[in-house]
Amino acid sequence: MTSGTLTPPRKERTAPAAPRPGRSSRRRPFLAPYLFIAPFYVVFAAFGLYPLVFALQLSFTDWKGAGAANFIGLENYTYLLTSEEFWSSLGNSAVMWLLIVPVQIVGGLAAAVLLANARLRLRGMFRVAFIAPFVTPLVAMAQVWIVAFDTDYGLVNHLFNLVGLPDVDWLQSTAWAKPTLALLFLWKTTGFAIIILLAGLQAVPADVYEAAALDGASRKRQFWSLTLPLVRRSIAFLVVVQTLAVFQMFAEPFVVTQGGPYGSTSTGGLYLYNHILASDLGTGAANSFLLVLLVFALSLLSVRLLRSRDE
């Protein structure tokens, strides 16, 4: 340790320390994460938050897309809440919900249980078959529906006639138009429900079933006591997502029935669109918020009803 060569030169020891980082440099490590996430927030603010605030402001005006926007207070809301058509559109959506969501959950769960069975032959083919309508463009499917369910030359009535049944006015009678549209929606989106439920089923550990089998639980008992409670969250998710989709349903009635006959397929989404089409943007915005509130309440209710007691 006496060797001078081992001693660092004094000059270096006394060299002035590196300049202390300034305020901006000290902030840099703290700013970096925010800068990384900033693009999302900028885009969200521009295309999510601002339009939301703008629409809220709009809902208190009589703006028609041009000219001055006059503040009219709650007039748009009172107009809608006392409008026969508004309630009728919500009633149509509610009926569609009843025709779609329970059927889809039950049917989707049954299909998912079958597809989860490793012993099922051609499992891959079945999975693709269920998913195919989900990835097919809706407008194309809607056109198929128009042709297939045409009263005069549709395939469905042709099949009915073959077995001696009379023609049915599928898309032009108030009794049948809603079920026919609901069938289109089911055909299109049940593949999505199956994906979600299948993922839920596959997340259940196999040893849970093995233990239940050792305890003597039948397959039926296993389904009711294990499968169903364990996929409850997936079901709750599906109910919320499909409730949103049904109340916002637009493209199906727009392409297939234009809301007819007699407004019987005018859903919440289509009724809202009609305000926008007529440049009645204030009423359209108010309608949006009423729909959002309703869907939010329904989603909350669904989640509460499906929540297990221990959650």
Next chain:
Amino acid sequence: MSRSFVPRRSVLRGALGVGALAATAGPLAACAPGSSGSEPRKLTGTPSASAKGEITIWNRSGDLFKVFDAAIDAFRKAYPDIKVNHQAVDIDAKLANTLISGTDLPDGSFWDDAKIGGQAEHLYDLTDLIAPYRDKTSAYKLSVNTVDGRIYGVPWDLDPGLLWYREDLLEDAGVDPAGLKTYDDLLAAARSLREKNPKARPLHMEKDPFLGQLWLEMLAGQQGTSLADADGQVRLDSKEYRNVLNWIRDAVDDDLVTHTEYLKQADLAALESGQQALVPWAVWWSFAPQQLLKKGKGKWRAAPLPAWTPGGARSGAMGGSSFIIPAKAKNPELAWLLYEFLCFKEPGYSAVYGPSEVYPGGLTTSVPSYGPARRPDKPLFEPVAALGGQDLWKVAVDAADTIPSAAPIPAWWAKSVDYLGNNLQRLIEGKMAPDDVIDDSTKKIQRNLVDRA
């Protein structure tokens, strides 16, 4: 409210608002509330024949676009220094939004008469330019293009209502078509046809609510009225509308009606089988025997509509279009030159209505609005072979001359189909009485459309 050559629904109605919940109001942000619309501007000066420049003109796609393309070629020859960019555009989806936003506007566009009144503030006032032609232009077409006394569209096609009938079946039933002078005569003829053929339901009544309401307007227009008056107020509660609705009810009660959608399969089947033999409809129904009917081809003929009262008008208009020039157009004077050429100059309207590559016998689905272009002795299109060689031109222009003037079509007309159009269907189905149609439709149109206009 435009005429259609083929069966159509309202699928052309834009692409706004898919699932439009609150967040989808985003695009609206581009045109913030409070921005004021431009004041309507008056176009007065007529440029000389040596005018130079470039214009963009919007038109519908399809065969009509090709016909106009050929006519615009004739314009180019007359005005070689004007370059015309003729574009096929989905006008129903695009034009209204473009007028409101004021960006990427064409210099002129084809548009439904029904839509012009509602957008007058975004259009050039063409009153002074049309003045020299005004006296000779259809009063009906001028009236639907007039807002507060000013004209905003260059009147283009006139679509007179006619009575289409199966000549052979009427002859078999001993009905003289020339004797169908009133709507009571028409009901009597329908009864005679059914006596001859018990399966016959001779009178067509439209099942599509939009076209049904357009048809109702034709029958009301024949009596000089329309859904809204010049101030945009509903005038459905009138003797004229009661005449029409009671007549429909009588036809329904007597089981004389085939209730089908315009030229859909069921309609075509009823036309071919002879179940339908009387179709009061616009001149554009001529498309059916020419393009769609096989068995009935050559057996259909056209006559003026019956009158509601003896000696009354023998036609009403069903649809129609005009040309507009946006108030913010870059070269409005040149666009006017084009429209003046097409509507009021012989080489222009002849190029559209006369024989062309698309329509070798000429365009038979409407007649010009301008009187000198509509002379019975100077047909623009040829007799129609599919109508047994009948001179449809003469029938159509004679009928067109009798169409009474009306009032501007309110901006909410298409929306009123949800009320009046649907109630008309209920009447035809025997589920609603004429007075209820009037009362319910008036109440709902007033509350939902007029009060909120």
